[in-house]
Amino acid sequence: MKESIILAVDGGATKTTLTIRSIQGNCIFEKTTSGCNYQTIGVDAATELLSHLLHSAYLSTKLETIHAAVFAMAGIDTKSDLQTVTHIIKQSLQGTPFHIEELVIENDVQAALVGLVENQPGALLISGTGSIIFGTDGKGYIVRAGGWGHRASDEGSGYWIGRQILKAVFRAEEGLEKPTILKKLVFEKLQIHSIDQLVTWLYQVDYTNAQTASIASVLKEAVSLGDKKAIHISEIAAEELFLLVKAMLTKLHYEDKGFTLYLNGGILKHDLFIQGRLRQLIHQTYPQITISLCEDPPVEDIVRRAKYALKNVALSKKKPPLH
Known part of the structure; x- marks a missing residue:
């Protein structure tokens, strides 16, 4: 065979x-x-x-x-x-x-979650360019929170953080907020030297959300330098991601039982301040939840999802026919 x-x-x-x-x-x-x-x-x-x-x-x-x-x-x-x-x-x-x-077409985060947990309860929170969470009770009931796109949602994501950084830079330029090291770090990252150049970059013809999200990478350096605005943005980002977790658990009717929350995406994997603050918020409210950082590339979760689909097909073939 x-x-x-x-x-x-x-x-x-x-x-x-x-x-x-x-x-x-x-x-x-x-x-x-x-x-x-x-x-x-x-x-x-x-x-x-x-x-x-x-x-x-x-x-x-x-x-x-x-x-x-x-x-x-x-x-x-x-x-x-x-x-x-x-x-x-x-x-x-x-x-x-x-x-x-056997063909399966699913939201990418939902598919990754099933690949991670199969028939066990758990959830997958992602904060990359966007932010979203899917959770399951392990019995086929799946819920989601967030992920409705940058126009209405995606709080705590790379795009959201990038926007907060840009707003902080422009507001400081207008004298509406205190100066922030974020301006210097953004200029260095984009290899520009003036606000005019920043505006040109922001409104270029081939602009994408990923470009704004890319600015989020300067946040952790600003935090390490003690920049108050950067620390504030990071704390709010963690709180927004915690609200996604809370919304998902409410929809799932979670009770204090064993449950694994998986974290993935560039923000959660590389910004240790935001990840640490999020862990703290979750443990304070939901001490029974185990938090696990995804180590494999997302495609590996999708591979496991495909194997799970194949396993279910095999099991269905073994079931006796209904009479």
Whole structure:
């Protein structure tokens, strides 16, 4: 009997990774390209990007049968989004000979959560360019909080932090707030020398949310230098992320039981001040919760999600037919 083959796509807002593995974990193909969130780049561009990735995967592997495929995609926030993304994926697959026996299309964070916990209770909080949390009771009930995009949500995210930094720089420039080291650090990062240049950078034609989010990386240095404004922004970011956790647990009807909260995303992995403050807030209110920092790249969680899907298919085949 041939070894089962799985395909996993981590389709984020910043980058997209497609990998093909054997069920034993051997990597047959893997490639990373730019983000494929259709809300950011449009339906046609997302379809073209996925088509190229899938075509490259087929040319490299010459495989035709994929036993389980999980497309974990950013931008699936509503039923309408799911329909749109499903259409994008099916259009992309038409250009390859791949025959997929079990196809799963989910929000990228939801898919990663299932890959992490399978049928155990737990949650996954991400703060990267955006912020979002998914939680499950381990019995199939899944809830979410946040992640509604930069226009209405994403508090505590890299984009949100970047905006707070920019506001602080401009307000200090106007004399509305005290001077902050954030101005010097932002100028150094962007290799600019004036507020005029900052405005030009901010309103460039090809501006993306990721550019504002990239500014968040200067926050931890400003905090280490004792900058009061940077410390304030960091504390508020942690509090906003804690509110996401609290909202998720309320929706999940959490009681003081064993529960693992996984943390991922650039802000939570690299800004130790924000991560530490968040841990403190959670432990003060929910002492029974175990907090675990994700070490593997997100695509590995999606691979585990695909294996879990394959396991469920096998279990369903073993069940006796209903009479």
